[in-house]
Each structure stands twice: as C-alpha cells, then as structure tokens.
Amino acid sequence: MKQYLLNTWEALSTIFIGMKITFGHLFVPAVTIQYPDVRVRLPERVRNRLYVNMDDCIGCLQCARACPVDCIDIETVKSLPTEDLGKTSNGKKKALWVTKFDIDIAKCCYCQLCVFPCPTECIYMTDVYEFSEFGRNDLVYKFATLTNEEAKEKAAQYDVFMEEKERQKAEAAKAKAEAAEKAKKEKENEENKEDNKDK
Amino acid sequence: MHQLLEEIFGSELIAIIIASSLPLIFITVLVIFAVLLERKVAGHMQDRLGPMRVGYHGILQTIADFFKLIQKEDIVADTTDKRFFNLAPVLVFAGSYAAYAALPFSSAYIGSRIDLGLFYIVAISSLVVAGILMAGWSSNNKYSLLGAMRSAAQIVSYEIPTVLVILSMVMISANFTVDGKGTLSLMEISEIQTSSFWNWFVLGGAGFSLSKFLLLPFTMAAFLIFLISSLAEVNRTPFDMPEAESELVAGYHTEYSGMKFAMFFLAEYANMFAVSAIAAAIFFGGYQSPIGYLGNSLGIEWLVPIEQFFWFSVKGVFFVFVQMWLRWTLPRVRVDQLMTICWKYLIPYAFVNLTIIGIISLI
Amino acid sequence: MTIYDIIFYLFAAITVLSAFLVVTAKNIVHSAFYLLFTFFGVAGLYVLLGADFIAIVQIMVYVGGILILLLFGVMLTNKITSVEIKSGTIHVLPAVIGLGLFAAFVLSTMMTTKWKSNPAELPFTTVYDLGYILINEYVLIFELLGILLLIALIGAASIARKDKE
C-alpha cells in the first residue's frame, strides 16, 4: 500500500518536474538558425566542393593519382616547343595543354588528398556546399578551359609535330646507327689488338 | 441563437442546418490554429522555432498544408476492404463531430439542450472507437490492425475512470441546483459555476460552505484523473501507442492518404478540443468568465454571449495546450504500463474519490 | 410530412437495411460492422420516441461495449475472417410456416392492443424518474444484477488466469 502511494506520488511529481523543465524551454531562445536565410560560419579548413584554377594547372596528374576514388580524370597534350604556355603564379613553367580535367564530384569523398600533392596549389577546397543537381551527370565538373575543337587541334598539332620529330628522329637514328656501326668496328679492332697484347 | 437564425431565414429547416454546421466552421478554424500551435509549441519546447516560412513566423503554414493535403492523390491499396475503408474516416469524424452537439459554446449557443449532455458525449465517442477499428481492419495491414486494437482497448479502458470522475462531478452539481437534483447537462453545470472562478468545481463549487473546503482536494484529484484519462481517450502522448510512429508507423492511419487522412487528422484535433472543453465545462466553469463580463458592466446585452464564447475557446485551447505540453514532456508508455495506469491506479483512485465526494455531498 | 417524419423514415431505413446486410453479408467482420448501423438506427428511433436515456444507453452499451467486444473477438480469432458463411436458403417450408405464425401473432397483437392514439406529454427528461425507480422500487433486482455482472467478471478473470498457476 505504501509502495502504491509512493508510486503515485513519484509519477505525479516527476511529471510536474518534467513539465516545469519543458515550460522553461518554451522561453529559451532557439538554438537553431533559419538555414537558407542565415548560415553558420564555416570553420577555416572546411572541405567542400573542389575548385581547380586552370591558369595554374601544369597537368602533372599528381592529383588524379592521389585520389583514392579515381574521380579526377585528366588528359593532357604536350605543347610544341614553339608555343609558350606561360608560367604559373609560383613560377613553374607550363608545358602541357590540359585538354580534359573532369572531377566527378558525386564520387568525391572530400578527403582532400588531391590538394596536397599539387605542386602549384591550384586544386583546392572552396566553401560552397550547396550544389545538388537533378541529374547525376551534372555533377561531373569540367574544368578544362580548352574547348573540344581546340583540344583536338592541339592534339593534331602535336601529332603532326611528333610525326615530324619521329621522322627526324628516325633519320637521326639511322645516322647514329651508322656511326655506331663504325665505332663498333673500330672498337672491335682495338679489342682485338688488346687481346693480342695480353697474349 | 436558434430562434435568431429562424427569424433571419424564416425557415426552421435552414436554421437547423446552419446551426448544426456552425461547429464545423469552429472545428476548421480551430484545427488550423491548433496544428500551428502544436508545431510552434513543439518547436519552442525543443529550442527550435517551428515553421517559419509561410507568412509571418509561419502562421499560414497549416493553410498551405491543407491545400497540399487536398491536392494529394487518394491512394487506396488493392487489398483494402474498399467500402469500409472509405467509410471509416467519415465515421471517426462523425463521432467526434457529434460530441460537439452537446458542448455549450456560450449561453446562447449549444447544439442540443439535452439533459444528458455528458452521458451523450461519452456514449457517442464509441462511434470513434468503431470507426478506428473499421479503419484498422479494412486497411488489411497488420500495423493498422494492431494500432486499431490498441486504440480500441485503450479508449474502452480509460472510459471507466473518465466516467467515474464525471459521475462524481455530477454528484457535486446536485449540491447547487434548485431542486437538489444533479445534472448531466454541460450547460447547466456551466451555469452553476457562474460569476467568478471561486465557484469553479475544481475549487469545490460555489459558496463558502464547509463542504466546499472539504471537497477541494478531491475535486483537484478528480481533475487530475480526468486529465490523464482524457489524454488516453484521444490517443495523445504519453498514451499514443495506437499511432506510435516509431513502432506502428502511424497505426490505423498508415494506409490513408490525402483527404481521408485529413479527416482523421481533423477528428483527432476535434477530439482534443472536445475533451478539453469538457474539462473546462465541468471543472473550470465552461463558458463562464472568471472575472465578470464587460457586456454586463457596459450594459450591452449582446456582448455577453460573445464574451462567453471567447472564454470557452480560451479555456478549451488552454487545455489543448496542456496536452501538447505533456506531449513534448513525456515519453510514450508501454502497453502493459498503460493498462497498469488505468486499472491499478486511475480506477481505484476514481472510485475512492467518487465515494468520498458522495459522502461529503450527503452531509 | 414534417422533418421528424423524414428523420423517422431515414432511421427506419438505416435500421432495416443494415439489419438485412448483417444477415446476408458473407464476411463475419462485415456483419459486425453493419450491426453498428443497426444499433445506431435503433438508437435514433428511441430518440424520436422521447426515450433519450434508452437511446444513449443503446449506443453506449451496444455500440461502445458489445459491438467492440464482438469485433475484438472476431479479429483476435485466428482465420475467422476467412470463414465463408453460408447464407443461402434452406428449409424453406419450416421457415415459411414459422414466419407465417410469427407474423400472425404480431399482427393479432397489433390489432387487439388499444394504442394510445393521442400522444402523451413527453417528459423533458427521463433520467430522474428512471434513476428514482431503479433505486427505490427495483433496488433488489438492480443490486442482484450488479452482483451477477460482478460474478461474471470475476469468473472471466479467473478463467483467463488459470494456466498461470
């Protein structure tokens, strides 16, 4: 009986304590913010959407290699020696045309591993975090500044250049081979002489 | 009110139809307000803000939601029992609407002046139980059926303490009527508690007699019992197992969508207000003002019923607020705890209370 | 025809129609649900007769109590909902004889009874008098009924708890 009354008392009193607490919270200012209107200040080193500053990219593929999920897809074409691609902001000379620089941000896990190896610090995290899209393909970000035609042109140019070079090389190689042949013979002769000496 | 309408429209039939559809308007407005209140209360109690985007501080949110609901496709699963599936929401709403017939909104408006008001409300709410069972069964879904069964078992069990408490208050009312007979009419019970809050039944009734002070603790206890069991009767937290979102995925309304779901929703809020209004009427003077009327002191007669309506709504909405308050305070009880609370605690207390109040009223 | 007549016929139609459906429904749960409307219609008829208390008790006890219990029983019984109920006509001849006799009996009673043709003054409420009679004249029966119900309750509880011991 005593237990019974105690139970009743406990139930009622605890309910009132609870109600007091919740009533108090009715007047506590909200801890939430009105998100699209008000935003929290992001911490300094947040990891969000990647951005590539193509002016500085030398196409070294370091970032693509570092990425654990292989979501960076880079294609490069070598430039001709006659072309000057300018320098990056920290003084590196650019030697490659970056014809394709796609980041599939849907796959990206924001590990930031691609950021550190970049020699020119041109790939980095921004503070943009609202970039949902309706289609999955819209999440493949294309950073390459060259248009398709330009990229083709560069590739063709390079091919032509390479063919030329190849030819020159072949000729050079031929000449070299002949020279080598000659040298070899001379050497053999010399060796024979030395052999004779030893004997 | 009825006479007035009859004079305006010149026909009894039209007057009846209009008078009986007035509570519908009241319920609609109330629900629009109460749903917003619920969300705001929920928000602020959890240190949030609640809806903020539609209108100033989200005041139009419920209206937007309402339009959303009526636009929704009405999905009826293939294996449901169509006829009863469609009938159940109507029945549930009819049950809760019927209760409004005996609620005295003010001295000028009450749906029906039957003498059995309270008894009628208790009886007619069984339509809701039948409707819920119908909804649960015809959904052909195990969660719905479980929810419906729980709900029915719960409502039937908690009806007992509710009725016992109502009975004890009716006994008290016998002390104050002219002919010494108690009354079951909410209107008369409200009339007894007139003129000031001192006369409220929760404070033992009118006057300064000894019996008032003897009754006081017991009427308070009666009020607590009524509050708890009425919470269970309208399936509110902590007794909301029939709808338990986390275990029964909303119980008997799992399969309902669109307008039919809105109907259940409307019925739930209508019920909440109905029990709150009963609590207000039998314990807190119903439509009577606690401090006197402006209309009386200014000599404007027609102002008094309007003021009474105001007080009635304020008291009702206050208890609706208490229900919300409890909802955001207490966790849900288990089924066995639910039954323990009812059969082992509330019913014995209600009985003891009834006996003591009876003895005190006799002497 | 006044409004009350219309309401009377409405309730009568509800009662008869749903009673018919109760008998003919193939599914036992459907029968139980139709029974709800029968009870409700009967309650409406009571109201029109001025028996407000009886009407409310009708709803309270039959709809709120018996029907719910019935539904619970039906729903908790395994596979009872899928039982096909036969509702065809068999034993036509005995049925016709029985019905004929019953109809004759009812008709003769209706003819021979002297109905009060002018309606008596309806009491505004019947509760006080009913309560008074129950507690005074019929107090013994009232109490006995109470005890009977209590015994039934205890019996049910003890049956339910039996295998726990």
Ligand code: SF4
């Ligand atoms: S952040 Fe990580 S996953 Fe994303 S692109 Fe860079 S290396 Fe790949």
Ligand code: SF4
């Ligand atoms: S590591 Fe930097 S420079 Fe190299 S390819 Fe990636 S973005 Fe370009």
